[in-house]
Amino acid sequence: MKGIFPRILLFVIAVEALYTFIGMTMPQQKSLPPPTLAFHLGMDVDDLVKMGREIVTTQKGNCLICHTIGPSPGAKPRCPDLAGVGERAGKRRPGYTGEQYLMESLLDPGAYVVEGYGKIMPRADQPPISLNPAEIKAAMAFLQSLGGEVTVKLTKEDLEKKAAGAAAVTPEQKERIERGDSFFHGVDCLTCHSFRGQGPGKCPDLTRIGAMNSPDYIRESIVNPNAKIVQGYKAGVMPVNYATRFSKEEIEDLVAFLSAQKGEVEASGKDYAFWVVLGVGILAFMLDVFTHTGRGAKSNG
Amino acid sequence: MEEEIQGQKRTINPPDRLYHSTQPERSEMSNNQELVVHTPPLKGVLKGLKKISLILLSVYLILYAVHRFLPEAEYRHLPLVGSRIAIWVVAQLHLMFGAFVLGVPIFAVIAEIIGAKGKNERYDRLAKEFTQLLFLAFTTTAVFGSILLVALFALYPRFFTFMQKIFAPSWLVYVLLIFGEVIFAYLYWYTWDLLKEKKGLHILLGILLNIFGTAILCVANAWVTFMMTPGGVSPSGALTDTWKAIANFAWMPINIHRFIANVAFGGSVVAAYAAYRFLTATSQEERAHYDWMGYTGNFIAVCALIPLPFAGYWLGTEIYAFSEQMGISMMGGVFSWLWIMQAVLIGSLFLAANYYLWMGMDRIRGAERFKAYILPLLVILGVCFIVWATPHSMVASLEEARRMGGAHHPLLGLLGVMSAKNTVVNLMILATFLSFMLYRRGNKIETVSWAPLGKGAQWLFLGACSLWVIFWGVYGYRDFFGWYGPAGDVTPANIRVGFSVYQVLAVLLTMAVVTVLDLLLYRNARLTAEVEWGKMPPRSQYVLLFLAISFTWLMGLMGYIRSGVRQYWHIYGVMKDTSPDAYIPTIGFATTVISLTVLAFFGFIALVFRMAMASKQGSTKGGGALP
Numbered sequence: 001m002k003g004i005f006p007r008i009l010l011f012v013i014a015v016e017a018l019y020t021f022i023g024m025t026m027p028q029q030k031s032l033p034p035p036t037l038a039f040h041l042g043m044d045v046d047d048l049v050k051m052g053r054e055i056v057t058t059q060k061g062n063c064l065i066c067h068t069i070g071p072s073p074g075a076k077p078r079c080p081d082l083a084g085v086g087e088r089a090g091k092r093r094p095g096y097t098g099e100q101y102l103m104e105s106l107l108d109p110g111a112y113v114v115e116g117y118g119k120i121m122p123r124a125d126q127p128p129i130s131l132n133p134a135e136i137k138a139a140m141a142f143l144q145s146l147g148g149e150v151t152v153k154l155t156k157e158d159l160e161k162k163a164a165g166a167a168a169v170t171p172e173q174k175e176r177i178e179r180g181d182s183f184f185h186g187v188d189c190l191t192c193h194s195f196r197g198q199g200p201g202k203c204p205d206l207t208r209i210g211a212m213n214s215p216d217y218i219r220e221s222i223v224n225p226n227a228k229i230v231q232g233y234k235a236g237v238m239p240v241n242y243a244t245r246f247s248k249e250e251i252e253d254l255v256a257f258l259s260a261q262k263g264e265v266e267a268s269g270k271d272y273a274f275w276v277v278l279g280v281g282i283l284a285f286m287l288d289v290f291t292h293t294g295r296g297a298k299s300n301g
Numbered sequence: 302m303e304e305e306i307q308g309q310k311r312t313i314n315p316p317d318r319l320y321h322s323t324q325p326e327r328s329e330m331s332n333n334q335e336l337v338v339h340t341p342p343l344k345g346v347l348k349g350l351k352k353i354s355l356i357l358l359s360v361y362l363i364l365y366a367v368h369r370f371l372p373e374a375e376y377r378h379l380p381l382v383g384s385r386i387a388i389w390v391v392a393q394l395h396l397m398f399g400a401f402v403l404g405v406p407i408f409a410v411i412a413e414i415i416g417a418k419g420k421n422e423r424y425d426r427l428a429k430e431f432t433q434l435l436f437l438a439f440t441t442t443a444v445f446g447s448i449l450l451v452a453l454f455a456l457y458p459r460f461f462t463f464m465q466k467i468f469a470p471s472w473l474v475y476v477l478l479i480f481g482e483v484i485f486a487y488l489y490w491y492t493w494d495l496l497k498e499k500k501g502l503h504i505l506l507g508i509l510l511n512i513f514g515t516a517i518l519c520v521a522n523a524w525v526t527f528m529m530t531p532g533g534v535s536p537s538g539a540l541t542d543t544w545k546a547i548a549n550f551a552w553m554p555i556n557i558h559r560f561i562a563n564v565a566f567g568g569s570v571v572a573a574y575a576a577y578r579f580l581t582a583t584s585q586e587e588r589a590h591y592d593w594m595g596y597t598g599n600f601i602a603v604c605a606l607i608p609l610p611f612a613g614y615w616l617g618t619e620i621y622a623f624s625e626q627m628g629i630s631m632m633g634g635v636f637s638w639l640w641i642m643q644a645v646l647i648g649s650l651f652l653a654a655n656y657y658l659w660m661g662m663d664r665i666r667g668a669e670r671f672k673a674y675i676l677p678l679l680v681i682l683g684v685c686f687i688v689w690a691t692p693h694s695m696v697a698s699l700e701e702a703r704r705m706g707g708a709h710h711p712l713l714g715l716l717g718v719m720s721a722k723n724t725v726v727n728l729m730i731l732a733t734f735l736s737f738m739l740y741r742r743g744n745k746i747e748t749v750s751w752a753p754l755g756k757g758a759q760w761l762f763l764g765a766c767s768l769w770v771i772f773w774g775v776y777g778y779r780d781f782f783g784w785y786g787p788a789g790d791v792t793p794a795n796i797r798v799g800f801s802v803y804q805v806l807a808v809l810l811t812m813a814v815v816t817v818l819d820l821l822l823y824r825n826a827r828l829t830a831e832v833e834w835g836k837m838p839p840r841s842q843y844v845l846l847f848l849a850i851s852f853t854w855l856m857g858l859m860g861y862i863r864s865g866v867r868q869y870w871h872i873y874g875v876m877k878d879t880s881p882d883a884y885i886p887t888i889g890f891a892t893t894v895i896s897l898t899v900l901a902f903f904g905f906i907a908l909v910f911r912m913a914m915a916s917k918q919g920s921t922k923g924g925g926a927l928p
Binding site: 004008011012013015016017019020022023024026027028029030031032033034059062065066078118120121122126127128129208210278280281282283 | 357
């Protein structure tokens with residue numbers, strides 16, 4: 001029986017080697033993260049199209065996971081064939097130029113869906129794709145080049161702006177947020193709402209309102225508070241006269257301030273966990289000592 | 302309560318028995334190889350609590366030291382191995398041991414219930430033997446978990462800090478659950494003999510142990526699935542809703558998938574242990590016991606394997622619901638070849654499980670009459686395996702690709718799509734089910750008057766189900782009757798995905814109906830012979846070992862796909878991986894890492910079993926029944 005263990009070990013190694021070998025016989029491809037593209041003002045149309053090709057056909061934009069460029073024999077692709085889209089773009093939606101249509105398709109793909117296809121495309125400017133405005137323009141240029149004339153041009157603003165998810169706060173916005181902060185704490189919001197642990201909580205907590213809702217929603221909630229009611233709260237509690245009581249500028253300041261409330265709450269459960277571990281450890285140790293000395297001795301005696 | 306000690310009788314109050322024993326503190330094998338536990342329960346629980354507190358406190362101290370003394374950084378590089386490989390291997394080992402310690406108590410309790418209900422001591426012994434093995438595995442799981450935690454904090458501080466912000470409250474819950482798990486695990490073990498007459502109470506302890514274990518799994522799954530399908534955070538990563546972060550898209554499907562997979566994995570490791578003990582057994586009695594244990598472990602593993610693909614479909618659906626792009630990348634992008642690897646593994650598992658059942662017919666006199674079915678079953682399984690393992694696109698030279706008219710072979714390419722694969726998986730499940738049914742009938746002759754009708758109905762169900770499965774598989778290619786568009790057109794992808802549900806439901810229904818009919822058919826059946834446990838060739842035990850290795854390898858592969866599908870993100874769409882390791886390695890590299898991890902796991906588990914066996918034989922000193 002002594003020889004069994006080495007035999008089993010050899011068997012385990014052999015099976016593993018077989019599976020590794022099968023893995024080795026498959027196509028070996030290392031998949032690298034998408035490259036960072038460098039844009040500059042006054043770029044040549046051909047260069048812009050080339051950049052766009054890089055975005056559309058590689059993992060930068062991941063477009064060809066669902067779309068095809070050219071027919072796909074034997075199977076219907078999940079999303080429309082992009083061949084000829086440059087020519088079709090201007091005719092898809094009445095009143096839309098080709099450029100406007102492509103822009104909408106990338107930034108709000110659910111707004112118009114080609115018949116026979118599902119609403120499955122994610123926004124190109126948001127994670128996980130996160131194209132910045134210059135990259136979106138380049139993708140549009142490439143798409144226009146597929147059967148149409150390239151009219152897209154890069155602007156200075158395109159190069160300055162980042163992707164929507166990573167928008168930076170401008171000095172003007174910062175100023176507006178500060179004014180909104182003073183205004184918020186100066187009016188009677190906290191009579192009903194709660195905010196960062198203050199307020200009675202009769203109305204929804206505003207600590208994270210900016211992370212959960214768009215500025216439009218916040219604006220509507222101020223000027224027309226009964227339009228949408230948060231689950232669990234009643235309509236008719238919040239005054240409906242803010243649109244006339246406050247100036248437009250004051251409301252915009254308030255919207256900017258509330259939109260900036262992303263509420264990054266750092267919970268401290270880990271500290272409690274530490275004390276629980278320490279407590280249980282000490283308790284177990286003490287109980288053990290106690291039972292070994294006091295009761296233990298008594299019982300054994 | 303009275304006990305006789307050294308010729309004297311003394312009274313011991315029941316509460317005292319919880320902490321004090323009249324016996325030396327150890328476990329020992331009685332004459333009939335039964336393990337007897339003498340250590341008082343509370344003492345055992347305190348021992349467990351001290352051990353886990355010590356491990357957790359050490360982790361806190363190390364984390365504090367890392368935070369205090371290492372300079373701030375987004376990433377730190379581990380020399381030689383690299384950060385990602387280190388995390389990959391340690392996480393996988395933690396997961397494998399975790400799966401074992403969560404899976405084994407589930408079937409230990411089931412075995413105990415079966416034993417108590419049927420008054421069969423053998424099941425009780427099986428449950429007890431494996432519960433004892435758990436404890437060293439518990440410690441190993443905790444140690445790997447601690448290394449993982451420290452390594453994540455030290456090597457990926459930005460990511461770790463972010464996760465800490467989101468999930469801090471769950472840490473407390475996790476720690477409390479760990480203590481609960483330890484308390485009930487030790488109570489379950491140490492009260493085995495004390496509660497011999499109160500089996501219901503002991504089973505309740507086992508159920509509570511499993512509740513805590515499953516809860517731990519759910520909490521840890523929340524962290525893992527959040528990285529894949531995050532919820533409750535804004536695009537900039539601000540926490541908006543803790544519950545949504547926990548109950549994200551993939552959370553519940555992963556909970557269910559892992560729960561079932563843990564049972565299958567636990568069963569296969571138990572069977573492998575039994576195989577080793579069978580091969581090293583010195584008596585026929587021992588061989589019979591471990592043959593029976595191997596069969597039982599394997600039976601549980603295969604039973605759990607059957608619903609696993611269905612749980613996998615649900616997980617896949619949720620991933621598609623979260624992000625169509627992620628779903629398509631997983632199934633059709635850089636990971637597509639790994640599904641062929643998966644097909645090879647699961648196909649091998651089904652073939653090996655069937656082979657083991659067919660060999661098992663040799664230990665049942667009367668089962669020879671069913672041997673004629675083996676060849677057709679083998680053909681069905683073989684053909685299905687080949688179809689399943691057929692890739693959609695071929696590895697071909699430019700010249701070969703030109704001759705084929707592209708990367709897709711005109712005929713074989715058709716077999717590489719999900720319609721074909723879903724069909725053959727379901728047929729393999731039905732074939733395995735049939736193998737088991739025939740095995741079960743081996744030594745039985747039905748006595749009910751309606752037997753021919755009942756058996757005819759069973760065959761009718763199996764045949765109709767197979768045809769139904771094949772019909773929907775074929776319909777996935779063409780909409781022949783124009784139910785979803787113009788007749789004869791290609792069936793749209795979003796429609797054909799739904800056909801797998803019809804196939805799965807039919808297979809589940811058929812298995813349920815045929816099982817019920819079988820139970821009724823063979824009620825009061827005449828036994829032709831007893832099962833001759835131990836009468837199995839040594840190669841059958843290598844099949845059990847093969848099954849355990851393949852299960853473990855499959856876990857490693859699926860873990861890699863699940864984690865890798867995030868691609869260049871730590872948290873998909875929320876936090877990018879900007880480290881030098883932010884790439885998907887080649888399949889060859891990935892399979893090598895998986896193989897080495899699986900090898901390490903088997904090395905560690907062999908050590909755990911060896912130590913447990915040494916302790917069982919009373920060779921360890923120090924009084925604890927457990928190592």
